[in-house]
Amino acid sequence: MHDFLQFWLNEFSRSENPQHVISVLTRAAATLGYEYAAYGMRRPFPISNPPILMVSNYPARWQERYIEARFANIDGAVKAALGSDRPVTWSAPANASKSAFWAEALSFGIAHGWSSASRGADGAIGVLTLSRTQDPIDTAEKFRNESIVHWLANVAHASMAPFLPAADEFDPDLTRRETDVLKWTADGKTAYEIALILSISESTVNFHVKNIVSKLGSTNKIQAVAKAALMGML
Template identity: 35%
Template sequence: MDRWQDDLIGAVSEPSEQEVFGYIQSASRALGFDHVSYGFQAPLPLSRPRLIWHNDYPPAWQKHYMDMGYPAVDPRIIRARQSPEPFLWSAELFRDVPELWADMQTAGLAYGWTQSVLNEPGGISMLSLTRREPFTPDELDARLPRMQWLALVTHKAFSRVIRARLASDSPALTARELEVLRWTADGKSAQDIAEILLLSKNTVDFHIRNSIMKLDAPNKTAAVVRAVLLGLFQ
């Protein structure tokens, strides 16, 4: 194991996202990259999923990227949502948004590589490595295993601290509310659940109403979906 890989193991136990990102930056520099970006898209809210983003791109580029609304049309993000296969950036990838590709060229961010991880349940993480010079085929072949290893460790390290943050923001359902919601997810009616758990139907309905309220859901079906996406059944 290379020294940078050995050092990177420490990122897995760091307590904050900023400290984890510091390790990732150092590792990306050791691999010959100028910039690194890591994004995590949480599964909720469904209509506008929460995005957590860390990168060391120039501040002017970060502002321009957001001001232009590029996150909504960036083909790297779209592709990362569809497949965990790593890919190089290219003009072909950006054919539908040539203005973004041109702006990246101007900013010196044209040569990059992205690896995504499709999390369970429902989340997506994405690591991108960027530099000023293009890759040669031999260079890419030689570095690819270490780049993928970096993506895996980055995902593991960030997942731990981000999930802890998201868990602290999640509603606190009681053990009984979760139990009732699990049976609801299995298609059981309130009467079925009452008989299974030896409760009254009114008590089951009470727990379902509480779950709906705590999860800010319009009905019990939506409450089950949100509980699954938040990982409350794990």
């Protein structure tokens, strides 16, 4: 196992562009029995149009369809991966013909696979997907490859991160007290409760909340908390 990981780590370390990353991923995937490999990542901001980078060895037409039809918004494998701290396995459902997404995926030979999410300290989120046409992933294979897929996802994330377009610089620069108020707000505490916890007046809490909302470019404290969470501030 150590030799396997060291070999692929050396291969990834030579990456000078995203195309090299997917080339290495594709070869690594093949050694595990998968025809296709894909890695997509995005920054958390701006929420309406975050920088995105996607690479894969999928057929060109499927890559085009996935983007133009916005299949990422309904791709259950991606959703499951983002909601798990471990790689997830998936297969096309029995009624795949009734789903536009799965019907098209199957037409390109995408039927069974893994998806694994990774998150960087800067808030960037990525998902690795390995897939193949035949043979669902059984329990033995899952046990054998889960840790490897997880490792590949993290190494792919680190390898791709330098090539992800930068988001606009954004540093809310909260004070220590504002950070305290923000964290208690995220825990669902009211201004009155936070005032008691921090031994300050309720009006002072509201003053800090107003500053937090402004610094985070939000319209209310709920949005501010959500934005702070996406930025890893909590």
